[in-house]
Amino acid sequence: MLPQFRVSQEEAINVSGDDLRATAAAIFEKLGVPPEDAQVGADVLVLADLRGVDSHGVSNMLRSYVNGYTSGQINPRPNMKIVRETPATASIDSDRGLGVITAPKAMEIAIRKAKEVGVGMVTLGNARHLGMASYHAMMALQHDMIGVCMTSCPPRTLPTFGAEPRLGTNPIAVAVPAKNDHPFVFDAATSSVAQNKIEIARRLGAKLEPGWLATADGTPIMEEMEVPEIYHMLPMGATRELGSHKGYGLSCVVDILAGVLTGFGYGAVPGRPNFGHYVAAYSIAGFDDPEHFKTNMDEWLHMMKSTRPAPGHDRVLVAGQPEAEMEVIRREEGIPLHPEVVQWIQDTCGELSVECRF
Amino acid sequence: MLPQFRVSQEEAINVSGDDLRATAAAIFEKLGVPPEDAQVGADVLVLADLRGVDSHGVSNMLRSYVNGYTSGQINPRPNMKIVRETPATASIDSDRGLGVITAPKAMEIAIRKAKEVGVGMVTLGNARHLGMASYHAMMALQHDMIGVCMTSCPPRTLPTFGAEPRLGTNPIAVAVPAKNDHPFVFDAATSSVAQNKIEIARRLGAKLEPGWLATADGTPIMEEMEVPEIYHMLPMGATRELGSHKGYGLSCVVDILAGVLTGFGYGAVPGRPNFGHYVAAYSIAGFDDPEHFKTNMDEWLHMMKSTRPAPGHDRVLVAGQPEAEMEVIRREEGIPLHPEVVQWIQDTCGELSVECRF
Numbered sequence: 196m197l198p199q200f201r202v203s204q205e206e207a208i209n210v211s212g213d214d215l216r217a218t219a220a221a222i223f224e225k226l227g228v229p230p231e232d233a234q235v236g237a238d239v240l241v242l243a244d245l246r247g248v249d250s251h252g253v254s255n256m257l258r259s260y261v262n263g264y265t266s267g268q269i270n271p272r273p274n275m276k277i278v279r280e281t282p283a284t285a286s287i288d289s290d291r292g293l294g295v296i297t298a299p300k301a302m303e304i305a306i307r308k309a310k311e312v313g314v315g316m317v318t319l320g321n322a323r324h325l326g327m328a329s330y331h332a333m334m335a336l337q338h339d340m341i342g343v344c345m346t347s348c349p350p351r352t353l354p355t356f357g358a359e360p361r362l363g364t365n366p367i368a369v370a371v372p373a374k375n376d377h378p379f380v381f382d383a384a385t386s387s388v389a390q391n392k393i394e395i396a397r398r399l400g401a402k403l404e405p406g407w408l409a410t411a412d413g414t415p416i417m418e419e420m421e422v423p424e425i426y427h428m429l430p431m432g433a434t435r436e437l438g439s440h441k442g443y444g445l446s447c448v449v450d451i452l453a454g455v456l457t458g459f460g461y462g463a464v465p466g467r468p469n470f471g472h473y474v475a476a477y478s479i480a481g482f483d484d485p486e487h488f489k490t491n492m493d494e495w496l497h498m499m500k501s502t503r504p505a506p507g508h509d510r511v512l513v514a515g516q517p518e519a520e521m522e523v524i525r526r527e528e529g530i531p532l533h534p535e536v537v538q539w540i541q542d543t544c545g546e547l548s549v550e551c552r553f
Numbered sequence: 554m555l556p557q558f559r560v561s562q563e564e565a566i567n568v569s570g571d572d573l574r575a576t577a578a579a580i581f582e583k584l585g586v587p588p589e590d591a592q593v594g595a596d597v598l599v600l601a602d603l604r605g606v607d608s609h610g611v612s613n614m615l616r617s618y619v620n621g622y623t624s625g626q627i628n629p630r631p632n633m634k635i636v637r638e639t640p641a642t643a644s645i646d647s648d649r650g651l652g653v654i655t656a657p658k659a660m661e662i663a664i665r666k667a668k669e670v671g672v673g674m675v676t677l678g679n680a681r682h683l684g685m686a687s688y689h690a691m692m693a694l695q696h697d698m699i700g701v702c703m704t705s706c707p708p709r710t711l712p713t714f715g716a717e718p719r720l721g722t723n724p725i726a727v728a729v730p731a732k733n734d735h736p737f738v739f740d741a742a743t744s745s746v747a748q749n750k751i752e753i754a755r756r757l758g759a760k761l762e763p764g765w766l767a768t769a770d771g772t773p774i775m776e777e778m779e780v781p782e783i784y785h786m787l788p789m790g791a792t793r794e795l796g797s798h799k800g801y802g803l804s805c806v807v808d809i810l811a812g813v814l815t816g817f818g819y820g821a822v823p824g825r826p827n828f829g830h831y832v833a834a835y836s837i838a839g840f841d842d843p844e845h846f847k848t849n850m851d852e853w854l855h856m857m858k859s860t861r862p863a864p865g866h867d868r869v870l871v872a873g874q875p876e877a878e879m880e881v882i883r884r885e886e887g888i889p890l891h892p893e894v895v896q897w898i899q900d901t902c903g904e905l906s907v908e909c910r911f
Binding site: 279280281282283284285286309311312313314316318341353354355356357358359361367369371379381383385387388404405406409412413414431432433436437438440441442443444445447448450451452455456457458461463464477478479480481482483484487488491492494495498499502503504505506508510511512513514 | 637638639640641642643644669670671672674676699711712713714715716717719725727729737739741742743745746762763764767770771772789790791794795796798799800801802803805806808809810813814815816819821822835836837838839840841842845846849850852853856857860861862863864866868869870871872
């Protein structure tokens with residue numbers, strides 16, 4: 196079984212998405228972020244919470260964003276500049292703006308380009324943390340487009356056979372619309388597990404799975420254990436025998452497209468607090484009739500979900516399905532927050548003299 | 554250790570790339586393929602052999618292509634038609650042409666579009682086997698572009714938790730130019746291992762690694778063993794705990810982009826002998842000065858390769874490096890072929906009355 200990352204039902208305090216969004220937006224605004232940008236940033240965080248991606252929601256990320264704005268590492272009013280452009284591409288200097296807020300703007304540019312020429316592809320250099328990658332990819336859905344998002348993160352992850360981290364968790368997100376079914380939404384780190392999940396496991400005292408981490412000298416840890424004091428992340432696949440060269444290679448692809456290609460460095464150079472991002476939109480109408488495509492996606496999703504399960508399993512899931520199911524529940528019941536998180540938000544609101552809605 | 558797939562030094566017959574290419578081209582031509590196309594097809598096969606990707610070279614693939622042409626499943630003179638097009642995209646009906654030969658033509662269209670608008674992205678429906686995906690991606694390199702190639706294959710691979718194959722081995726290839734160093738070339742199945750490698754292992758009696766296959770009921774096989782009679786492929790990551798949902802999700806991305814998006818079906822529908830392909834070229838000049846980018850790629854490759862190795866390992870490799878090293882050796886020493894393969898080629902040449910150069 197996977198570690199239980201989520202806060203237990205008994206101790207959780209349920210907060211509505213609207214209240215959490217309004218409160219997070221008020222905090223962003225008080226830190227110098229323009230009102231419209233503050234709304235976007237809060238929306239990205241809260242959608243992660245609503246979809247059950249707690250690792251990238253308010254409880255796990257807002258604190259580091261507050262620290263980043265307060266310390267000056269994140270620029271609340273970045274002057275985003277397009278430094279290169281063609282009909283299908285753009286390269287943006289994001290002036291140390293938070294990716295949570297700048298990536299949606301870059302994705303809007305990509306969508307506009309895809310409307311004009313079929314594909315839009317935009318890199319963001321000189322950037323800060325992205326938030327949930329699939330948020331930006333999913334912006335393409337309402338335009339009958341496929342959305343893609345990647346981010347080159349500061350190094351935490353070992354190359355296969357390596358003892359020094361050279362790559363970030365470097366996630367890839369791809370969102371594809373369907374007609375009546377939920378969209379296909381893939382969003383995963385190319386490391387064996389998202390960095391945020393390790394820290395949540397540490398906070399909750401949960402056990403790690405074999406193949407998630409390596410010891411300080413680079414040896415993969417292949418037994419269940421608590422999060423060690425010093426560790427490195429492993430690429431997806433854990434060991435060469437289990438295919439870690441594929442996870443490592445895909446992580447390199449992300450480091451190149453969302454890092455080197457920006458012209459502003461990559462995960463390891465200049466490193467923290469720098470990030471690089473990549474967003475793209477592919478217009479389905481450039482390849483097929485969108486209605487035909489979306490009907491086929493419904494069929495394709497049904498085929499995948501109706502697969503006969505292997506012994507010990509109830510059903511076969513498809514990417515985006517657990518998140519879509521969770522979103523229905525949490526829009527109804529609210530987002531379960533740990534009391535310590537609620538306390539931190541209330542304290543922060545108190546310090547910043549902004550209204551906490553809960 | 555990984556199974557030793559390659560033919561042993563003692564029994565190998567070394568054949569020069571030029572002789573193998575000329576012979577394969579003569580065979581293609583005799584099967585009805587136009588001379589120029591026959592040269593392309595032979596070049597794709599032999600580059601796989603030269604780069605040590607024996608699973609996709611002459612010895613492992615030519616026989617099935619000969620059978621496909623002979624049985625009429627592959628059209629030797631396809632009438633490729635662009636069915637949709639925008640400045641950055643095209644969708645091609647490849648009229649049952651072999652992907653080995655049609656994908657380079659699609660990639661040429663993608664490169665032309667990338668020169669014009671920054672990105673070119675082309676799907677190929679109604680297609681047959683692709684050959685080595687990285688061949689097509691690598692065509693972008695000489696144009697200072699990043700090349701991408703994917704192929705949606707007939708189902709062999711289980712979804713995570715599933716007992717029925719729904720996805721092919723669905724590889725992803727990405728090629729990125731450097732200035733003085735070898736290019737970065739990633740090319741990997743999103744299944745735990747390439748289908749062709751299983752069949753080579755069966756032929757050579759090599760043992761499989763844990764996590765490569767599942768039993769007939771969908772249970773992952775987690776011990777070393779010979780290739781069982783009935784098996785299913787697992788997605789990259791093998792088990793949910795080790796991250797198979799990521800390999801499964803990426804395989805779905807390939808099935809969508811190289812399958813559903815073509816408008817001609819996907820891996821499972823209509824299934825064998827149908828394949829779908831996706832190629833793309835991203836002009837580096839659309840994002841950064843190409844010389845700046847390629848110099849940065851040299852630095853990036855050096856950083857990766859100079860990583861301190863973990864205990865038990867000599868060095869850290871980067872995608873494209875083992876293949877570039879093998880290519881230097883095999884261009885010098887020739888391609889080592891198993892005597893049975895040489896015999897089959899000689900017999901086939903005899904049957905078809907074409908000259909065998911060895």
